Amino acid sequence: MRANFYLADEKQQVALGGLLGQFLKQGLVFLEGDLGSGKTTFTRGLIRELGHQGAVKSPTYTLVEPYVFDGRCVYHFDLYRLADPEELEMIGIRDYFDEDALCLVEWPQKGQGFLPSPDLCLHFSLSERQGRDLQVEALSDAGKAALQQLQKAQVV
Template structure:
């Protein structure tokens, strides 16, 4: 597990950008936190690390947005509006989770049983001002490798 504290949205995005430079096809990131905690802000930074040039916004009403202009595709999902019904929606989740890109899922708890076991959990909480606390937890070898790479690039402060 890694813990980071950022002082601004820009710092949150910079941290996520470093991770975005390292993610690989098939990686799954599950973002959690209250409304307004910074899940989309984090995803915007990750997208920049992938080389995505177009603006990244929350897919609250479209559920899934695909960004194909980076080094690998980014599949950004916001499951909040579907809630518990998400597991019953035929949105081709497996094609995203096991596809050619990285999946970033906001409100992933509604898809718990469908998401691959090896995932990177990112819990974001608000801090003072525009700051955030980010707790990142790996659940398998793939996600552990990403955390090790991120820790080498961005050591945590203890």
């Protein structure tokens, strides 16, 4: 199941991320796209919707940024600087994919072979119209349910 969204500006990226945060509380989300395509901006909206009050930064140098609030764990990964997917084993990547956690992975192709299948795959690209185009593919029952709810609620 797939859906396409047009996000005219940063405000709409954050808003759609927040909407998804209402519908997907746990699981695995891949965020794909070129540098500057909106992956971290979207993630900021999602994490803030779940209750985080502070800054949401890209974990480019640390590989993972944990957010723990209200008894929930959200892990934001950025694999851009990963030299070899086997490095994920060294940081104990499998331990993060707890059934109650929400894991958001930017540049998932860099971890190929070491990451489980995602619930949702989001592909961001620069739009011909100025903003961003977002294609969302649901790859699990939980992902399909979240995408259906997102389509119904989407007002951007």
